[in-house]
Amino acid sequence: MTIGHAAARSGVSAKMIRHYEAIGLIESERRANGYRSYGPQDVAVLRFIRHARDLAFPLEDIRKLLALWRDRSRASGEVKRLALAHVEALEEKAAALNAVAQSLRHLAQHCSGDDRPDCPIIEELEGKTA
Structure with missing residues (x-):
């Protein structure tokens, strides 16, 4: 085909x-x-x-x-080992993504979101925040 x-x-x-x-x-x-x-x-x-x-x-x-x-x-054990190692890697990645989401949520909560130019999100991206 x-x-x-x-x-x-x-x-x-x-x-x-x-x-x-x-x-x-x-x-x-x-x-x-x-x-x-x-x-x-x-x-x-x-x-x-x-x-x-x-x-x-x-x-x-x-x-x-x-x-x-x-x-x-x-041996099915080898397949299981690969699958569980992958689960562990996915869980680590999920935890890292969750931490990033929490950081962004925190920055967004501290941004007034109004017409003023001051914005902690931009300051974070610029590296100005501690």
């Missing part, structure tokens, strides 16, 4: 399929005319990648998960 058909069946854009191919996550066959050709297994791989990206796994972890998926003798 063409890249357009693979994109439609997998939910991954043609542009991202090309990117995943460029970084070695997926391989495609080339026809005599130079066009890429994809089969049902390629669509399954693309769906796997899409679902992993939906769960915000980084590409390097997706590479590892693909290898584990393809290895029928894998």
